[in-house]
Amino acid sequence: MVILKTRMAYTKKDEARYIAHLDLTRVFDRALRRAQIDAVYSEGFNPHPKISFGPPLPVGVEGEREYVDIELKGPEKEEAEQAFLADAVRRLQEQLPAGIEILDYAVRPQGSKAVMAIINLARYKTEVPFLEAPAPLRLKEACQNWLAKKEISGVRFQKGKKIERNIRPYVSRIDPSPQESSYQATVLFDIVTGNAGSVRPLEVLESLKATEGLPVDIPGVYTTRVGLYIVQADGGLLDPLEIISGKRGDS
Numbered sequence: 001m002v003i004l005k006t007r008m009a010y011t012k013k014d015e016a017r018y019i020a021h022l023d024l025t026r027v028f029d030r031a032l033r034r035a036q037i038d039a040v041y042s043e044g045f046n047p048h049p050k051i052s053f054g055p056p057l058p059v060g061v062e063g064e065r066e067y068v069d070i071e072l073k074g075p076e077k078e079e080a081e082q083a084f085l086a087d088a089v090r091r092l093q094e095q096l097p098a099g100i101e102i103l104d105y106a107v108r109p110q111g112s113k114a115v116m117a118i119i120n121l122a123r124y125k126t127e128v129p130f131l132e133a134p135a136p137l138r139l140k141e142a143c144q145n146w147l148a149k150k151e152i153s154g155v156r157f158q159k160g161k162k163i164e165r166n167i168r169p170y171v172s173r174i175d176p177s178p179q180e181s182s183y184q185a186t187v188l189f190d191i192v193t194g195n196a197g198s199v200r201p202l203e204v205l206e207s208l209k210a211t212e213g214l215p216v217d218i219p220g221v222y223t224t225r226v227g228l229y230i231v232q233a234d235g236g237l238l239d240p241l242e243i244i245s246g247k248r249g250d251s
Contacts, residue, residue, distance in 0.1 A: 003040055004074030005108040006085060007115060009241055012063035016099025021056035025049070028068065031095035037088050040071035052114045054228050055122060055193045058200055062224045065103065067115045067240045081107055106244050115240050121172070123227045124189045124201045129220040133182035142212035143174040152211065154203050167207065170199040
């Protein structure tokens with residue numbers, strides 16, 4: 001048996017956006033079993049498939065390009081890998097729920113780090129409605145003022161506990177684009193991710209409303225995660241499949 005370490009890019013849209021992160025392993029495991037694809041399992045009392053996802057996507061948020069690493073039992077001959085993987089992906093796709101579509105895939109080099117360990121930036125697009133129409137210049141100034149601060153307090157509730165922390169270090173970019181209707185804007189957020197933690201775009205919008213007085217209609221905000229990246233030393237970005245192939249990403 002040859003262990004084939006694979007990486008796949010996939011969508012998480014429509015009804016699939018309500019699948020909690022902790023349930024994704026079960027979804028993929030069930031699909032692998034139904035597709036009769038042999039995954040590699042951990043050892044021990046409670047073996048589980050070796051499946052590793054990128055940073056958690058908040059429930060209700062769509063993902064245009066998410067990532068998962070899956071270890072499969074592959075063919076002995078290296079030249080048969082691509083055909084095997086293409087067939088496995090096709091069969092896996094047939095068993096995945098609507099809204100989860102595999103976009104691309106590749107074989108990971110031996111010794112490469114898991115996807116969760118390398119991603120350090122998430123890009124979100126939010127459709128933001130306003131209770132009153134702020135001037136476009138006012139919207140941009142509010143975002144610039146927010147980014148100019150060193151500390152911004154944010155509140156999150158976890159397991160019934162109120163947690164207050166500085167959320168400013170987790171945001172590297174806020175780029176607002178007012179739409180034709182001045183009651184609506186599209187805002188791009190670049191959010192730092194990693195072991196040190198992260199922040200959700202909705203938390204940043206709540207903070208902008210509280211600190212800058214923007215009349216954001218919080219319940220009407222719709223968020224999509226459009227990409228996950230590895231920030232390079234020169235500031236350029238690679239996605240987790242590009243870093244395998246060595247192709248240059250976007251900046």
